[in-house]
Amino acid sequence: MGTEEMKEIQFDRIKDAVAKLCIDANCLLGDDVVQALKDGLKIEESPAGKDILNQLLENEQIARKEMMPICQDTGWAVVWLKLGSGVRVQGGELYDAVQQGVAKGYKDGYLRKSIVKDPLRRENTKDNTPAIIYADIVPGDGLEITVQPKGGGSENMSEVKMLSASDGAEGIKKFVVDRVARSKANPCPPVLVGVGIGGTFEKCAMLAKHSLLREVGSIHPDPFYAAMEKELLERVNKLGIGPQGLGGRVTALAVFVEAFPCHIATMPCAVNINCHAARHQTVTL
Amino acid sequence: MAKKITAPLTAETVKDLRAGDSVLISGTIYTGRDLAHKRLTDSLKAGEKLPFDLAGAVIYYVGPSPAKPGQVIGSAGPTTSYRMDAYSPQLMENGLRGMIGKGNRTPVVLDAMKQHGAVYFAAVGGAAALMARTIKAARVIAYDDLGPEAVRELTVEDFPAIVINDMYGGDLYEQGVAKYKKD
Numbered sequence: 001m002g003t004e005e006m007k008e009i010q011f012d013r014i015k016d017a018v019a020k021l022c023i024d025a026n027c028l029l030g031d032d033v034v035q036a037l038k039d040g041l042k043i044e045e046s047p048a049g050k051d052i053l054n055q056l057l058e059n060e061q062i063a064r065k066e067m068m069p070i071c072q073d074t075g076w077a078v079v080w081l082k083l084g085s086g087v088r089v090q091g092g093e094l095y096d097a098v099q100q101g102v103a104k105g106y107k108d109g110y111l112r113k114s115i116v117k118d119p120l121r122r123e124n125t126k127d128n129t130p131a132i133i134y135a136d137i138v139p140g141d142g143l144e145i146t147v148q149p150k151g152g153g154s155e156n157m158s159e160v161k162m163l164s165a166s167d168g169a170e171g172i173k174k175f176v177v178d179r180v181a182r183s184k185a186n187p188c189p190p191v192l193v194g195v196g197i198g199g200t201f202e203k204c205a206m207l208a209k210h211s212l213l214r215e216v217g218s219i220h221p222d223p224f225y226a227a228m229e230k231e232l233l234e235r236v237n238k239l240g241i242g243p244q245g246l247g248g249r250v251t252a253l254a255v256f257v258e259a260f261p262c263h264i265a266t267m268p269c270a271v272n273i274n275c276h277a278a279r280h281q282t283v284t285l
Numbered sequence: 286m287a288k289k290i291t292a293p294l295t296a297e298t299v300k301d302l303r304a305g306d307s308v309l310i311s312g313t314i315y316t317g318r319d320l321a322h323k324r325l326t327d328s329l330k331a332g333e334k335l336p337f338d339l340a341g342a343v344i345y346y347v348g349p350s351p352a353k354p355g356q357v358i359g360s361a362g363p364t365t366s367y368r369m370d371a372y373s374p375q376l377m378e379n380g381l382r383g384m385i386g387k388g389n390r391t392p393v394v395l396d397a398m399k400q401h402g403a404v405y406f407a408a409v410g411g412a413a414a415l416m417a418r419t420i421k422a423a424r425v426i427a428y429d430d431l432g433p434e435a436v437r438e439l440t441v442e443d444f445p446a447i448v449i450n451d452m453y454g455g456d457l458y459e460q461g462v463a464k465y466k467k468d
Contacts (some may be wrong), residue, residue, distance in 0.1 A: 045465065046461070046464075046465060048447070055412045059414050062415055062418075068414040069413065069414065070360070071410075071413045072350045072362050110350060110351045110359055111350055112350040112359070112433050113433065124434075126432060153364060153365040185387060185458050186389060188411045238466070239466060240462045240463070240465035240467065242461065242465055245387075245388070245389070245461070246457060246461040247461020247462050249465060275411055277411055
């Protein structure tokens with residue numbers, strides 16, 4: 001394709017779109033999660049648990065109406081890009097547009113700045129950058145941008161384990177259920193459990209993170225993994241942790257599995273925990 | 286029925302509280318999370334004066350989002366408490382009587398609570414916009430350079446929380462999960 005046929009997208013258009021996505025993602029909880037919380041109310045047996053689910057629903061309404069963050073931890077800005085091979089960015093670099101968009105969104109939206117420059121020296125960057133950017137080049141002339149703000153408390157309850165093929169599906173399931181059990185009240189249950197299986201060490205963790213973009217209530221297209229997700233959700237919800245860890249039925253709203261080809265010697269599994277605030281917004285330019 | 290209590294807490298108030306009690310807290314509490322805890326305990330070690338009086342104090346583990354124009358504070362739900370476990374016993378030795386956060390504490394902290402007569406409350410994590418409504422005034426009193434981690438003095442009115450750990454070893458998380466666990 002010659003450059004004369006390339007679609008041009010302006011730098012500022014990307015920057016403004018990213019800023020809006022950051023604000024919307026943090027203040028507007030998805031309908032799928034709202035529905036899952038309402039469904040949770042029907043099965044929750046614990047009075048305290050019901051109370052908490054109702055508070056989360058009330059909180060969602062206030063956040064939506066007042067455009068306030070659902071949670072004060074407005075997260076790392078994880079940004080997924082699908083850049084069409086027929087697209088050229090005009091007026092600057094794509095990554096700069098994303099970073100500047102995140103800084104603008106977190107400032108304009110009164111979102112919390114939660115990123116420190118260095119893990120040990122811990123000085124706040126004051127604009128919530130850098131964003132974590134994952135970019136794919138895909139056919140076509142569109143640019144799809146997804147912003148997935150990820151909170152720290154639930155991230156801390158996440159883990160990668162290098163299992164062996166001999167551990168089988170049960171080995172994976174035990175690890176996932178155990179990871180949720182050990183998380184107890186810490187990640188603000190009810191949680192969403194993202195599971196990555198296969199790939200390399202780091203790919204596996206990305207699969208787990210990416211799986212958290214799925215719609216709550218959706219069924220995995222592969223019946224094998226659909227069955228695994230269903231079983232995992234049942235087992236997790238038998239742990240008794242319940243909303244906020246006070247005891248109850250609704251420990252998780254969903255378990256999402258994303259699998260990928262694997263090396264003959266390995267079977268990595270990653271569990272990425274998300275609180276009920278499964279925040280993500282997508283736009284295509 | 287929720288018990289109405291006033292912060293700072295008296296020894297009598299703490300003695301009255303049991304794991305599982307719902308409370309509504311009014312009065313003055315202080316925010317503090319990871320880095321603020323490190324600075325507070327470093328100050329204690331150095332024999333320096335703290336930015337607020339620890340006697341009977343309640344610390345809320347929160348890093349609020351910024352206030353919009355016209356707001357007292359932004360969203361303000363609890364952060365996970367275990368990260369403060371390394372510092373909490375030293376603060377209790379020096380008068381701290383209440384902690385508000387979410388999630389499980391280590392045995393060292395629970396022991397210090399028994400020894401010094403302190404209580405650990407949970408607020409609902411993720412209900413941050415709702416909780417902000419009970420905060421009537423907020424001002425940064427120390428460590429402004431830490432941004433969201435600065436220490437703020439909050440005036441609260443009927444701030445809802447639940448007693449997780451009392452000074453007698455009661456643990457609502459353990460009791461609750463045991464009740465609903467299925468094999």
